[in-house]
Amino acid sequence: MEELLRQIFDKLLSFYGSQEWWPGEGLEIAVGAVLTQQTNWSNVEKALTKLKDANCLSLTCLEKISIGELEQLIKSSGYYKVKAQRLKNLIKLLSINSDPSREDLLAVNGIGLETADSILLYLFEKPHFVIDSYTFRIMRRIGIYSGRNYSELQRVFMNNLPKDIQLYKEFHALLVKHAKNSCLKNKPKCDMCLLRNNCIYKTKKNNST
Template sequence: MESRNSQLLREMFDLLLGHFGPQNWWPGDTGLEMMVGAVLTQNTNWKNVQKAIENLKQKNLLSLEALKALSLEELAREIRPSGYYNIKAKRLRNLLGFLADRYEADLEQFLEDTTEALREGLLSVNGIGPETADSILLYAAQRPIFVIDTYTHRILYRHGMIGEEAGYYELQDLFMDHLPADPGFFNEFHALIVRLGKEYCRKVPRCDVCPLLQWGPMPPDSNTA
């Protein structure tokens, strides 16, 4: 019995794909664009991130050389629409420094490294946590890593598949231990989860009963007044 979780997750994916269709997420043109997007989207609507990225693109600043040449103030001004622009400018700067130190500022070199080394390195950068690191691994480097976010936690919790206190890696293992390691599949699944979260699985008290996935109980969030 290839575990009940495996069945649930596959059923979940089929329902979501059938209902929403393919999401075609992260249509970033380059690896660098997706890495920058991964940082800029921290706790931020993707639409705001697009504006920031568009600013960089229009001024031909979306390259390692051009970004490195910008002062922190200039960089912050360009990414202003993405919010938290001062701290995100620093974080992008930290990421650029990491690429320079470890990979000679060569994205090809970066993308050839092992998944384990990349992940460990990315997590050592101030401003890059588990989700940002995994987003870069999945989208930019196309590694079979499942990205966990707040929606994933909320949805699985409300459907009784995890405890409320479950951590990032507990959730990630749930997906990665029970599903085939396919980057395209992980990409689509994560995008569909976010889509479901946005439309149906919001915070209490604006939480509706999910119309798609009704196989489990749906407890409220205890820590949201």
């Protein structure tokens, strides 16, 4: 498994190059991790720009701003009422705890495993591999993991890769890139795919035609 994951990473990196991801710095990363739930990044960017334009991408402002005003600023990210409350909950934690543990983050209402790990990896630079729907899709098709359990798939990566923060960031970003570029939800571009020799999905498809 270790060898296979390494091969996949090396192929993705040599094809796509370094992704220099996640966008933003500091608190923007944590806010982005909440806003990106159930939407695409372009909608998040619009909301982040509104927060910046309103000088409200700071703990002080996000603590003070009314929930109604916050809802208006983040409206473009969708589910804005729920997300505004989640942001308030997260800001409350970060304003009293500048180095939260995974358990601290998961105790915040509305912060799930993926959001907590994104915040830990990208903001606090702690080695937590982030799993998302793109990771599930590619790993299932390649034949590495067919379940639906976040922690199980996370262990596949974390038990077989060194605890390297840059590697975790880069690998996650490359999987997102590959899922958007080739391993599409409905019509994956298998014939052109750099991972086709590692992937059982393509073989299965060919056998059924």
